[in-house]
Amino acid sequence: MKDKLFSNWGWKLLSLILGFVVWVTVLNVDDYSTTRQIRDIPVTLINTDAITDKNQLYDIVSGETVDIIVKGRRSVVNALGASDFTAVADMSKLSITNAVNITVTANSSSVNNNISITIVDNVLQVELEEEQTASLPVTVTTKGETAEGYTTGIPVSTPNLITVKGAASVIERIEKAEVQVDVSGRTSDVTATCTPIFYDANGDAVSGKKLESKVTGVSVTIPVYKTKTVAVKLDTTGVPADNYKVVNVEYVPNEITVGGPADVLQNLTEITVDDIDVSGCSEDLESTIEISKYLPDGVVLADENTSISVHVAIERNISRTMTISANDITIENKLTDYDYAVQFPEGNTVVISGLSDEVAKLTAKDLKITIDAETLSIGANTVELSIKDSDTYTVDSTCKVDIEVTAMP
Structure with a gap:
C-alpha cells in the first residue's frame, strides 16, 4: 500500500501543477478586466478662503458633480459606486479663466491601487463676484383683518435694522426687509417672531445661495385698538390776492375713523386741519392732504383712504358806486x-x-x-x-x- 502511494510521484506532481494552472486560468477568465462609467460624484471645494479672503464670492457654473470611467478587475469595478470616490477641486489653483481641475481618487487605497480612473470632464467652472453689505430697515406688514371695530397701531420690531451681505448683483436689487404678521380677528395686542424676507422694487422676493444675514427672526409687537369715527374740521390760512376772497371750502371725507388708546379716544371729537394756505391765490385751489399727519400722538388712521380732497372756491371782488x-x-x-x-x-x-x-x-x-x-x-x-x-x-x-x-x- 505504501509503495502504491509513493509510486509514480512525478506524474502526480505534474497533475497537481496542471490542476493549479487550470484553476488560475479559469479564475482569470471569469474575473476579466472591464471598464465602467460612474456618474454624479459630488465635487468638494477646498481652500475656498483663497477667494473669500479677497471679499469675493463664487458661484459654480459647471462641475458640481463629475463622471468617471473606471478600469480594473470585474469583481472590483462592479462593486464600486459614486460614494466610493472623492472628487476635489482646489480653489487656490483657480485659473485666470475662473476654472480649476478636478481630481478623483477612490476612498480605499487598495481599490485605488487596482483600478485606473479617467475623468470625463475634469474642469469645474465658477463665476466670481464682489461681496457687498447693506443695512435695511425692517418693514412690518399685516395679513388679515382685525375684529370689527378694531384696528392695528404702529408696530414695534426688534431688531428694526437688518444687515445682509451677498453678491453685489443680489444686494443691489434689495429694496426692503419685510416681516408679515397675521392679525385676523384680533381684539388685543399681537406678539410674534417672524422670518424676514427681502424684496426688490417690484415686490418680488430676492434670494441667493450666498445671501447671508445674522438675523433669522424678528420679534414684532402690534398694538390693537378700538376705533372711533370723528369729524374733520378744515380752515384756510393766509389772504388771497388783492380783490379776491375765499367764498367756499369743500372737502371729502368730512369724517374719518381712527384708533388709539382708550384714554386718548375718549376726549377726541374732531381732527383739525388749519393750514390750507390761500395766500396770494387768484383762482380756485385744489389740494389733496394726508390726514395722518394731523392725528394726535398715539392715534392711527383706521380708514383705507388716507387722504382728504379739498376744493377752495376763490372769486374776485369788484367795487361799485351806488347813488x-x-x-x-x-x-x-x-x-x-x-x-x-x-x-x-x-x-x-x-x-x-x-x-x-x-x-x-x-x-x-x-x-x-x-x-x-x-x-x-x-x-x-x-x-x-x-x-x-x-x-x-x-x-x-x-x-x-x-x-x-x-x-x-
Whole structure:
C-alpha cells in the first residue's frame, strides 16, 4: 500500500501543477478586466478662503458633480459606486479663466491601487463676484383683518435694522426687509417672531445661495385698538390776492375713523386741519392732504383712504358806486309833529365792494341805511351815513347828509 502511494510521484506532481494552472486560468477568465462609467460624484471645494479672503464670492457654473470611467478587475469595478470616490477641486489653483481641475481618487487605497480612473470632464467652472453689505430697515406688514371695530397701531420690531451681505448683483436689487404678521380677528395686542424676507422694487422676493444675514427672526409687537369715527374740521390760512376772497371750502371725507388708546379716544371729537394756505391765490385751489399727519400722538388712521380732497372756491371782488336818495334812508324814532328834510351837500354816492354776482344785484334799499332821530336836534344836523358791512359786501366809502328838523305848524 505504501509503495502504491509513493509510486509514480512525478506524474502526480505534474497533475497537481496542471490542476493549479487550470484553476488560475479559469479564475482569470471569469474575473476579466472591464471598464465602467460612474456618474454624479459630488465635487468638494477646498481652500475656498483663497477667494473669500479677497471679499469675493463664487458661484459654480459647471462641475458640481463629475463622471468617471473606471478600469480594473470585474469583481472590483462592479462593486464600486459614486460614494466610493472623492472628487476635489482646489480653489487656490483657480485659473485666470475662473476654472480649476478636478481630481478623483477612490476612498480605499487598495481599490485605488487596482483600478485606473479617467475623468470625463475634469474642469469645474465658477463665476466670481464682489461681496457687498447693506443695512435695511425692517418693514412690518399685516395679513388679515382685525375684529370689527378694531384696528392695528404702529408696530414695534426688534431688531428694526437688518444687515445682509451677498453678491453685489443680489444686494443691489434689495429694496426692503419685510416681516408679515397675521392679525385676523384680533381684539388685543399681537406678539410674534417672524422670518424676514427681502424684496426688490417690484415686490418680488430676492434670494441667493450666498445671501447671508445674522438675523433669522424678528420679534414684532402690534398694538390693537378700538376705533372711533370723528369729524374733520378744515380752515384756510393766509389772504388771497388783492380783490379776491375765499367764498367756499369743500372737502371729502368730512369724517374719518381712527384708533388709539382708550384714554386718548375718549376726549377726541374732531381732527383739525388749519393750514390750507390761500395766500396770494387768484383762482380756485385744489389740494389733496394726508390726514395722518394731523392725528394726535398715539392715534392711527383706521380708514383705507388716507387722504382728504379739498376744493377752495376763490372769486374776485369788484367795487361799485351806488347813488343814494333820501327815500333810501330810513329815519327811526321820529318825533311826532316834526318834519325831517334830507339833503346831500357834497354828493350822494357810496362805494361798496364784494363778489361780482352779489354786488351786481344790490339796490340802495338793500344797504338798509338808517338814522336814529334821537341823535338829532331841532334845526340843522349833518350826519355821515353809517352803513354796515354784510356777508356779501363791504362798504369802502360813504357820504354825508344834512337833516333839517323842524316842528310842523
